[in-house]
Structure formats: structure tokens, C-alpha cells
Amino acid sequence: MNFALILFVLVVLTGIAWIADKLVFQPRRQRAADAAVAEFDRQQARVGERFADENAPQTRARLREEKLRQPWWLEYTASFFPVILVVFVVRSFIVEPFKIPSGSMVPTLLVGDFILVNKYDYGLRLPIVNTKITQGRPLERGDVVVFRYPKDESVDYIKRVIGLPGDVIAYENKKLTINGKPVPEVQLPDYFDEERVGYAKEFEETLDGRKHAILNIPTVPSIVIGAQSYPYQDNCTYNSEGVVCKVPAGHYFMMGDNRDNSEDSRYWGFVPDRNIVGRAFFVWMNFSNLKRIGLFH
Structure with a gap:
């Protein structure tokens, strides 16, 4: 088994996912989070102070967190890219066990x-x-x-x-x-x-x-x-x-x-x-x- 080849393939695949997340998916999630928070604030303004959510700051934070969360397939690819890249560089050019x-x-x-x-x-x-x-x-x-x-x-x-x-x-x-x-x-x-x-x-x-x-x-x-x-x-x-x-x-x-x-x-x-x-x-x-x-x- 060529472990170096397997590691290289993992670097390429996770690297593509990481770049795609940074350039496409993360900005898309950011826009969705901003839109969700803005919609929540509009709803709060319409219902007035009497019926407003008393935990509005926590609700905003929860909405933003939910919209910014990576889907599972990105969490198990893009998120691992930095770690796999470091392992690949160290193993290939510095020390190998x-x-x-x-x-x-x-x-x-x-x-x-x-x-x-x-x-x-x-x-x-x-x-x-x-x-x-x-x-x-x-x-x-x-x-x-x-x-x-x-x-x-x-x-x-x-x-x-x-x-x-x-x-x-x-x-x-x-x-x-x-x-x-x-x-x-x-x-x-x-x-x-x-x-x-x-x-x-x-x-x-x-x-x-x-x-x-x-x-x-x-x-x-x-x-x-x-x-x-x-x-x-x-x-x-x-x-x-x-x-x-x-x-x-x-x-x-x-x-x-x-x-x-x-x-x-x-x-x-x-x-x-x-x-x-x-x-x-x-x-x-x-x-x-x-x-x-x-x-x-």
C-alpha cells in the first residue's frame, strides 16, 4: 500500500472541498445567516416591544450559528484539510516514522x-x-x-x-x-x-x-x-x-x-x-x- 499516494489523494480532495467552502459555500451560508437575522429583527419590530422575544440576543446567535454550520460532507472533508496538509508536508519533507x-x-x-x-x-x-x-x-x-x-x-x-x-x-x-x-x-x-x-x-x-x-x-x-x-x-x-x-x-x-x-x-x-x-x-x-x-x- 502506497501511503504517500493515499495521503496525497486525501490532500487534493479535502483541499478542493476547503477551497470550494471558502469561495462558494461559506459566503452563501453567511448571506443566509444575515438574511435570517434580518428577518428575525423585522418580525420583532412588527410585534412590538410588548410581544418581543425577551431572549432576542440568544435567538439571533442561535439563528446565525445554525445557518453558518457546515453540512456533514464539508465537515468531514474541508475541516480536515489543514490537518492532513500538515501531516503530508511533515511526512514528505521533514520526518517520517x-x-x-x-x-x-x-x-x-x-x-x-x-x-x-x-x-x-x-x-x-x-x-x-x-x-x-x-x-x-x-x-x-x-x-x-x-x-x-x-x-x-x-x-x-x-x-x-x-x-x-x-x-x-x-x-x-x-x-x-x-x-x-x-x-x-x-x-x-x-x-x-x-x-x-x-x-x-x-x-x-x-x-x-x-x-x-x-x-x-x-x-x-x-x-x-x-x-x-x-x-x-x-x-x-x-x-x-x-x-x-x-x-x-x-x-x-x-x-x-x-x-x-x-x-x-x-x-x-x-x-x-x-x-x-x-x-x-x-x-x-x-x-x-x-x-x-x-x-x-
Whole structure:
């Protein structure tokens, strides 16, 4: 379901109703209210002071209110336009909420985390068509990014940017190398993965000066099994130790922090720049663990 398209249609429909109300229906109701009040005053003048309505001010107010009241079909369209417009603008150009559905980014993000994604950092994009209208800053290695899955663009994925255009990425024997330089990592105490109900090796990886945690499972082999066909696949070489890829222009190499439990660029290829949705930066809710709320790296 394309929620952005549904929201856009609602903005258009309620916007048309709102404009029609402001230009046509509201002036018509105003004239009817003025006419009703004037007729009431004429009737009061004819009956004289003795028989006049002792609650004339309240009656005038009630008549005016009744005539100015929107019909139900405008109340449920035009009245909602400002709210729907604000939601559409905020969601399309400022921040968008997502829910983490899988454990591919453990330990950075857990299943059930509700996150916010910055929609303007990498440049503003028109909703639905996803056309970039401002440049923004370039993606950086280590950014956690939401993007449209290249195999099915109706599905949103979240991974960490590992390789930029032109980079040579090697992930062999569960060690990451970028452009021939090993990425530094420091071993941490073992991590209990609640999704797998088992322990994994946890490391602190430093990518371009920024630290984040990753997991490896010793019993899982290094070889990439089940890689699919994808564009620029000849840029990658698979071997018994893992995979080596050169990132094509205009694309990125993405990986999950849960390295042995993540389907990512090792399996389905590179992410084109046009598929980028935004940079994930904040957990705003996790109903199972309120301590999760806050910024993450």
C-alpha cells in the first residue's frame, strides 16, 4: 500500500472541498445567516416591544450559528484539510516514522523500535515520484538509511551505508575492508540475541571515525549463500571467504549490523541513489522497552 499516494489523494480532495467552502459555500451560508437575522429583527419590530422575544440576543446567535454550520460532507472533508496538509508536508519533507520489523540491525535497532527518519538531510524529494528537488548533503559511510528495496520498491528497508560510489568493499572471513583498508573493530562481551535465543559475538566497529556495534555468529559460514541476480552483479566476486564488490556510480553498498542475520547488498546488490528515503536517527518509542527512546548511531 502506497501511503504517500493515499495521503496525497486525501490532500487534493479535502483541499478542493476547503477551497470550494471558502469561495462558494461559506459566503452563501453567511448571506443566509444575515438574511435570517434580518428577518428575525423585522418580525420583532412588527410585534412590538410588548410581544418581543425577551431572549432576542440568544435567538439571533442561535439563528446565525445554525445557518453558518457546515453540512456533514464539508465537515468531514474541508475541516480536515489543514490537518492532513500538515501531516503530508511533515511526512514528505521533514520526518517520517517507521517501525523496525526484523532483527537485521541488531544491536543498533531492535524489533519493535519505532524510529524517525530525516527526509531533508540528503536533499528534498517530491513524494510519490521520489524526484530530488534540492541537493542536500551526500550520504556518508556509517549512516543508517531507509531506502526502497531495489527488488520491490513498495517495500522499505533499513541498513547501514558501507560503500559509496567507487568504493571497493570486501567482506571476507567476517572482516570488512574498504578500498584495501581493514575497518577497525574491538571485541565486546558476547551479546544475547533474543530473536535467535542465543549468543553472538559483538564488536565495536569504527567506520570513518564513527563507532557502532555489530554482531557475528561464529557457527554461520563466511560464504554468501543464496545471492540473487541484480544489476551490476559483474562488479562483485563471490568466493569461499565472502564477497568483494566495486560500488558503481550513483549506487551504495548497504549492510545490516547483525551481519550473519541480514539480507543486504551481499545478496541483492546495490541501492541506487533514487531509492534513498532518508537518514534514520531517533527511536521515539518501543512499547516493550521505554529505555530504547533516544538518538542512535
